[in-house]
Amino acid sequence: MSTEKQFDVVVIGGGPGGYVAAIRAAQLGFKTACIDEWQNAKGGPALGGTCTNVGCIPSKALLQSSEHFEHAGHAFAEHGIDVAGLSLNLPQMLKRKEGVVKANNDGIVYLFKKNKVTFFHGRGTFAGKAGEGYTVNVSGSTTDSISAKNVIIATGSNARELPGAPFDEKVILSNTGALTIDAVPAKLGVIGAGVIGLEMGSVWRRVGAKVTVLEGLPTFLGAVDEQIAKEAHKLFTKQGLDIQLGVKINSVTKGDNGVTVDYADASGAAQSATFDRLIVSIGRVPNTNGLGIETVGVQLDERGFVAVDDECRTNVPGIWAVGDVVRGPMLAHKAEEEGVAVAERIAGQHGHVNFNTIPWVIYTSPEIAWVGKTEQQLKKEGVAYKAGTFPFMANGRARALGDTSGMVKFLADATTDEILGVHIVGPVASELISEAVVAMEFRASAEDIARICHAHPSLSEATKEAALAVDKRSLNF
Numbered sequence: 001m002s003t004e005k006q007f008d009v010v011v012i013g014g015g016p017g018g019y020v021a022a023i024r025a026a027q028l029g030f031k032t033a034c035i036d037e038w039q040n041a042k043g044g045p046a047l048g049g050t051c052t053n054v055g056c057i058p059s060k061a062l063l064q065s066s067e068h069f070e071h072a073g074h075a076f077a078e079h080g081i082d083v084a085g086l087s088l089n090l091p092q093m094l095k096r097k098e099g100v101v102k103a104n105n106d107g108i109v110y111l112f113k114k115n116k117v118t119f120f121h122g123r124g125t126f127a128g129k130a131g132e133g134y135t136v137n138v139s140g141s142t143t144d145s146i147s148a149k150n151v152i153i154a155t156g157s158n159a160r161e162l163p164g165a166p167f168d169e170k171v172i173l174s175n176t177g178a179l180t181i182d183a184v185p186a187k188l189g190v191i192g193a194g195v196i197g198l199e200m201g202s203v204w205r206r207v208g209a210k211v212t213v214l215e216g217l218p219t220f221l222g223a224v225d226e227q228i229a230k231e232a233h234k235l236f237t238k239q240g241l242d243i244q245l246g247v248k249i250n251s252v253t254k255g256d257n258g259v260t261v262d263y264a265d266a267s268g269a270a271q272s273a274t275f276d277r278l279i280v281s282i283g284r285v286p287n288t289n290g291l292g293i294e295t296v297g298v299q300l301d302e303r304g305f306v307a308v309d310d311e312c313r314t315n316v317p318g319i320w321a322v323g324d325v326v327r328g329p330m331l332a333h334k335a336e337e338e339g340v341a342v343a344e345r346i347a348g349q350h351g352h353v354n355f356n357t358i359p360w361v362i363y364t365s366p367e368i369a370w371v372g373k374t375e376q377q378l379k380k381e382g383v384a385y386k387a388g389t390f391p392f393m394a395n396g397r398a399r400a401l402g403d404t405s406g407m408v409k410f411l412a413d414a415t416t417d418e419i420l421g422v423h424i425v426g427p428v429a430s431e432l433i434s435e436a437v438v439a440m441e442f443r444a445s446a447e448d449i450a451r452i453c454h455a456h457p458s459l460s461e462a463t464k465e466a467a468l469a470v471d472k473r474s475l476n477f
C-alpha cells in the first residue's frame with residue numbers, strides 16, 4: 001500500500017557516503033530518510049553498502065584471518081611457538097567474516113535509531129518534482145512515496161566486467177565472489193593488479209592457492225610512489241604472488257577444468273593459463289541504473305558518474321551526490337567526508353573536504369599507505385623537493401615484531417620544508433599514515449614532525465626518522 005511521507009532530506013543509498021550523510025543531516029535537526037536496497041541472505045536489509053557487505057569490512061576480516069594462518073605456519077616458529085597439526089577451517093573463516101559484516105550492518109541500524117533516521121528498505125527511484133523538492137518512490141518489501149527539498153544520491157559503484165567474461169560469481173568472480181570462495185582454489189587467476197587484486201590475491205595465496213596476477217599496464221601500482229611500488233613488488237613476488245605486467249588479455253573461456261585465459265605477455269608472446277577460479281578486478285563503474293535521474297534532469301559526466309561541482313552539487317538545485325557515484329577516489333572515507341560536508345552545506349554551514357589529504361591504504365602484508373604527492377608527480381610538476389627515507393629494518397619495534405620489511409618516505413618542499421607527501425610500505429602503515437594526514441592538513445613541515453617526541457619503541461619512530469632524513473640527519477640509520 002502506498003503512503004505519502006514528507007522529509008527535509010532523503011538519502012538514496014546506505015553505504016558509507018549515504019548512511020553517514022543521513023546521520024549528520026539528522027544531527028543537524030533535519031527530518032531525514034535513508035533508502036537502501038541491499039539484501040542479506042534472508043532478504044532483510046543489510047545497511048553499509050559495498051563497503052560493509054562486499055568490500056572494506058569482509059576483505060579486512062579475511063585478510064586478518066589469512067594472515068593469522070600464514071603466521072601460524074611460518075612466523076610463529078621464530079618466536080619459539082611451535083604449532084602442531086595446523087589446518088585451515090575455511091568454513092569457519094568465512095563464517096567469522098559474515099559475523100563481522102553482520103555486526104557492522106546491525107551497528108548502522110542502531111545508529112539510525114539513535115539519530116532518528118527513518119530507514120526504507122528498497123529501491124529508490126526519482127518520480128519527479130514535488131513543490132520545492134522531489135518525490136522518490138521506494139519499491140521493496142513495502143511501496144512508499146517520499147519527498148524532500150534535498151535529495152542526496154549515494155548509490156555507489158559496481159565491479160567492472162571484462163568484455164566477453166561476465167561474472168558468474170562461481171568461476172569468474174567479482175569482489176563479491178572473491179570473498180565467498182568455498183574451497184581454496186589450487187590455481188587462482190587475478191586480472192588487474194590494483195587494490196582488490198592485490199588484497200584478494202594475498203588472502204587466497206596465504207591459505208594455499210597459487211596466485212597469478214595479470215596486469216595490463218607495464219608498471220606496477222602506477223599511482224603509488226615509484227620507490228615504494230618497487231619495494232612492494234619485490235616483497236609480494238618473494239611471498240609467491242606471480243605478478244605479470246604489461247599483458248593483453250585476448251580471451252577468457254570457461255571449460256570443464258575451470259577457466260582459461262589467453263593473453264599476450266609483455267614481449268607480445270602468446271600465453272595461455274588455466275585457473276580453477278578467476279577474479280576480475282579491473283576497476284569499478286558508478287551505479288546510476290534504475291535511479292530515474294532523467295526524470296529530474298540530473299546530468300552524468302562523460303565517464304558515467306553523476307556530474308557534480310567541487311561541493312557535490314548536481315546541475316539540479318537541491319539534488320546532491322557523494323561517494324563512488326561521483327568523481328574522485330573510490331574510497332569509503334572519501335564518501336563519508338563528502339556525506340558529512342553535504343549535510344552541513346544543506347544546513348548552510350561550510351562543509352569541507354580536502355582532496356589533497358585523503359589517505360590511501362592497500363591492506364596487503366606489508367601494508368602500503370600514502371597521502372599527498374608522489375616523487376614522480378613532483379618531478380612532473382617541476383616542484384623542487386627534498387626526500388628522506390627510513391627503513392623499518394632499523395626500527396626497534398619492527399625488529400621485536402619480526403616485521404622489518406619496508407620503509408617510510410617523506411617528501412618536503414625544498415624551500416619551505418612543507419610536507420608534500422608521505423609514503424609507507426611496512427607494518428601497520430594504515431595506522432601510521434594518520435600522523436602524516438594530520439601533519440599535512442595543518443601544513444606542517446618535515447622539521448615539525450622531526451621535533452615531536454615519538455614513543456619508544458614504536459613504529460611511529462620510523463616516521464620521525466624519515467622526517468629527520470629529509471635533512472639528512474636521521475639518528476638511527
Ligand code: FAD
Nearest residue numbers: 013015016017037049050055056124156323324330331332
Ligand atoms: P556503496 O558503498 O557502494 O553504497 C551504495 C549503496 O546504495 C548500496 O547499498 C546499494 O545497494 C545502494 N543503492 C544503489 N542504488 C540504489 C537505489 N536506487 N535505491 C536504493 N539503494 C540503492 N574503501 C576504503 O576506503 N577502504 C577499504 O579498505 C576498501 N576496501 C574495499 C574492498 C573491496 C573488495 C571493494 C569492492 C571496495 C573497497 N573499498 C574500500 C571501496 C569502498 O567500498 C567504496 O569506496 C565505498 O563503499 C563507497 O561508498 P558509497 O556510499 O559511495 O557506495
Ligand code: NAI
Nearest residue numbers: 192193194195196197215216217281282283284330361362
Ligand atoms: P583498481 O583501479 O585499483 O585496479 C584495477 C587494475 O586493473 C589497474 O591496475 C588496471 O591497470 C588493471 N586493468 C584494467 N583493465 C585491465 C585489463 N583489461 N587487463 C588487465 N589489467 C587491467 O581497481 P580494483 O582493484 O578493481 O578496485 C576498485 C576500487 O575499489 C579501487 O580503485 C579502490 O578505489 C577501491 N578499493 C579500495 C581498497 C582500499 O582502500 N584498501 C580495497 C579495494 C578496493
